[in-house]
Amino acid sequence: MAIMNIREAIVSTLNAEMERDSDIILLGEDVVGGNGTAGGPEAIGGIWGTSPGLWKKFGPERVIDTPISESAIIGAAAGAALSGKRPVAELMFADFVGVSLDQIWNQMAKFRYMFGGKTKCPAVVRLVYGAGMQTAAQHSQSVYAMLTAMPGLKVVLPTTPADAKGLLTEALRGDDPVMFFEHKTLYGVKGEVPEGDHRQRFGEARVVREGGDVTVVACGRMVNFSEKAADAVAKDGVGIDLLDLRTTSPLDEDAILESVEQTGRLVVVDESPPRCSLAADIAAMVTERAFTSLKAPPAMVTAPHSPIPFARNLERAWVPSPQKIEEAVRRVLAFR
Amino acid sequence: MQLNRDELLGAYRRMKTIREFEERLHEEIKTGEIGGFTHLYAGQEAVAVGICDQLTVDDKIVSTHRGHGHCIAKGCDVKGMMKEIYGRAGGLCKGRAGSMHIADLDVGMLGANGIVGGGAPQAVGAAIAARIDGKGRVGVTFSGDGACNQGTTFEAMNLAVVTKVPAIFVFENNHYSEHTGDAYAVGTSKDIASRAEGFGMKAWRANGCDFFETYAAFTELLEYVRAGNGPAAIELDTERYYGHFEGDPQRYRGKGELDRIRAERDCLRAFRARVTGAALLTDEDLDAVDAEVLALIEEAVAEARADEQPDPATVADDVYVEYY
Numbered sequence: 001m002a003i004m005n006i007r008e009a010i011v012s013t014l015n016a017e018m019e020r021d022s023d024i025i026l027l028g029e030d031v032v033g034g035n036g037t038a039g040g041p042e043a044i045g046g047i048w049g050t051s052p053g054l055w056k057k058f059g060p061e062r063v064i065d066t067p068i069s070e071s072a073i074i075g076a077a078a079g080a081a082l083s084g085k086r087p088v089a090e091l092m093f094a095d096f097v098g099v100s101l102d103q104i105w106n107q108m109a110k111f112r113y114m115f116g117g118k119t120k121c122p123a124v125v126r127l128v129y130g131a132g133m134q135t136a137a138q139h140s141q142s143v144y145a146m147l148t149a150m151p152g153l154k155v156v157l158p159t160t161p162a163d164a165k166g167l168l169t170e171a172l173r174g175d176d177p178v179m180f181f182e183h184k185t186l187y188g189v190k191g192e193v194p195e196g197d198h199r200q201r202f203g204e205a206r207v208v209r210e211g212g213d214v215t216v217v218a219c220g221r222m223v224n225f226s227e228k229a230a231d232a233v234a235k236d237g238v239g240i241d242l243l244d245l246r247t248t249s250p251l252d253e254d255a256i257l258e259s260v261e262q263t264g265r266l267v268v269v270d271e272s273p274p275r276c277s278l279a280a281d282i283a284a285m286v287t288e289r290a291f292t293s294l295k296a297p298p299a300m301v302t303a304p305h306s307p308i309p310f311a312r313n314l315e316r317a318w319v320p321s322p323q324k325i326e327e328a329v330r331r332v333l334a335f336r
Numbered sequence: 337m338q339l340n341r342d343e344l345l346g347a348y349r350r351m352k353t354i355r356e357f358e359e360r361l362h363e364e365i366k367t368g369e370i371g372g373f374t375h376l377y378a379g380q381e382a383v384a385v386g387i388c389d390q391l392t393v394d395d396k397i398v399s400t401h402r403g404h405g406h407c408i409a410k411g412c413d414v415k416g417m418m419k420e421i422y423g424r425a426g427g428l429c430k431g432r433a434g435s436m437h438i439a440d441l442d443v444g445m446l447g448a449n450g451i452v453g454g455g456a457p458q459a460v461g462a463a464i465a466a467r468i469d470g471k472g473r474v475g476v477t478f479s480g481d482g483a484c485n486q487g488t489t490f491e492a493m494n495l496a497v498v499t500k501v502p503a504i505f506v507f508e509n510n511h512y513s514e515h516t517g518d519a520y521a522v523g524t525s526k527d528i529a530s531r532a533e534g535f536g537m538k539a540w541r542a543n544g545c546d547f548f549e550t551y552a553a554f555t556e557l558l559e560y561v562r563a564g565n566g567p568a569a570i571e572l573d574t575e576r577y578y579g580h581f582e583g584d585p586q587r588y589r590g591k592g593e594l595d596r597i598r599a600e601r602d603c604l605r606a607f608r609a610r611v612t613g614a615a616l617l618t619d620e621d622l623d624a625v626d627a628e629v630l631a632l633i634e635e636a637v638a639e640a641r642a643d644e645q646p647d648p649a650t651v652a653d654d655v656y657v658e659y660y
């Protein structure tokens with residue numbers, strides 16, 4: 001096993017998969033960086049440092065710097081995918097889904113179904129998301145719930161370097177459009193990454209810890225916050241079953257239900273506003289399917305129903321915190 | 337063009353205020369007190385001021401992620417801006433906006449914008465409103481050489497031409513969109529104005545590092561648009577001194593490039609040379625403005641630091657609907 005951070009896991013996976021499969025192409029704004037400048041191509045290897053060296057190795061036909069035109073980027077990825085290539089399109093910020101939404105929503109997501117199941121659309125869209133860097137209302141959103149709600153897309157959110165590799169490999173070898181969400185505060189998170197071929201199947205939640213008293217379901221950065229909350233309540237002898245969803249589409253319903261059937265208590269943590277959210281969806285699913293196992297109403301820990309503010313203290317108040325998760329755990333435990 | 341002494345001093349004051357605001361932010365950011373993304377405008381002052389000095393508070397502008405210069409030129413309160421960038425309660429947007437989204441509708445500044453290309457259609461909307469109001473007002477959008485590649489910009493230009501509204505497209509070509517050069521990313525041989533012409537709009541071109549040239553070209557343009565001829569565009573050739581965002585090491589720049597543009601294309605130095613050379617103002621006049629501006633920025637930083645943080649209980653205010 002090698003130790004690397006999520007950023008490194010992504011670069012090395014892109015590198016290895018592009019080497020393995022010459023159909024994989026990469027496109028996005030500044031993925032090469034420096035084109036048309038005195039410094040020249042690869043003066044910068046991606047705004048988030050997730051593509052250095054790829055242009056030099058694979059050349060301009062496969063690593064394509066684009067103008068600022070998200071509709072064109074995602075639409076080109078969709079068309080290339082329909083034409084036998086395996087594009088990886090980068091959206092520097094997931095918020096820019098807004099600009100390219102039609103190409104994701106009405107085009108890419110619909111092809112396979114709309115064309116009678118005869119078509120594949122193996123496109124991976126990498127989206128950098130999440131609050132925590134004071135990037136404010138238009139650069140901090142977690143739009144995974146919106147895309148999870150859209151039939152025809154797979155939605156993936158790695159939390160560890162090993163999963164970043166395993167899930168990206170799976171995405172690149174699959175035949176469907178995948179929305180691959182990278183939390184901007186997690187790039188530096190280090191961990192062990194299996195060497196060689198490592199695929200992580202979609203729809204298989206990661207059991208982060210088993211405790212038996214309360215089921216906590218989370219994804220992305222909220223998994224790490226939930227671990228903190230689990231540590232805090234462990235001091236009082238409370239054991240948490242913590243599930244990292246890894247993918248929200250497909251959703252590992254079985255893992256969630258199995259755990260809730262044992263604990264009888266559910267807390268869902270979601271880094272987005274409450275209405276029509278992932279938290280609401282999972283709470284409803286559990287209420288419908290495991291009602292008789294429940295000892296307390298499911299609790300949702302979400303952001304407030306508002307855009308994301310800039311000021312440091314306001315942003316902290318906005319993001320679901322370990323403390324709020326802990327409070328929710330105690331609340332479902334205290335319910336009778 | 338005949339600018340009187342007060343107008344010249346005012347223009348210099350606004351350009352200098354932008355420059356000092358930016359230079360100071362460049363230093364303050366190193367303290368770690370300012371979070372998020374800050375995109376500095378230094379180098380491009382002649383564009384913002386050359387254009388906004390000819391607008392009234394009732395003319396609307398729509399800005400970019402690099403919006404400080406447009407804000408100051410349009411008359412936003414400098415102290416309120418500084419507080420906003422520090423994320424303070426007294427900020428122009430109560431600390432919600434930060435550097436990238438500052439707005440002040442009272443002075444006709446409809447917002448910086450974190451979405452590249454997000455603003456151009458809104459300027460057309462402002463122009464539609466202006467035409468209905470019938471007072472000869474205009475809607476102006478600033479876009480970079482990067483933003484001119486966004487579909488929204490194309491759609492906005494076409495809509496403006498079709499509806500013949502008083503929309504003005506200002507293209508600030510500083511030759512970089514983030515770390516990519518216009519030589520690579522702009523397909524029309526780097527000529528952005530010709531795109532506007534392609535949509536059927538009259539377009540001007542000027543040296544955006546020269547306040548007087550920018551001003552004169554925009555005077556003609558504004559007269560044309562205010563006269564009811566429909567939309568128009570102007571492309572300004574300009575320079576940005578700092579990185580795309582604060583913290584960008586600018587590895588894409590050529591050797592000596594920044595020194596050269598600062599030495600040869602500095603709009604403030606060119607302004608000073610021109611007005612003192614023509615005996616319109618003296619060095620002493622301008623030095624006095626410099627001192628005033630420095631004092632203002634000093635106060636703005638001190639007041640921003642001392643201002644309160646927003647109350648976390650207000651985090652979900654102003655969204656029409658509240659959930660508990």
Ligand SMILES: Cc1ncc(C[n+]2csc(CCOP(=O)(O)OP(=O)(O)O)c2C)c(N)n1
Nearest residue numbers: 096402450451452480481482483512513514
């Ligand atoms: C829709 C969208 N895509 C990408 C970005 C990221 N981004 C922010 S500024 C920028 C470059 C803009 O270049 P330009 O329009 O030339 O303006 P300049 O930075 O030169 O002032 C990019 C790509 C964004 N904010 N919004």
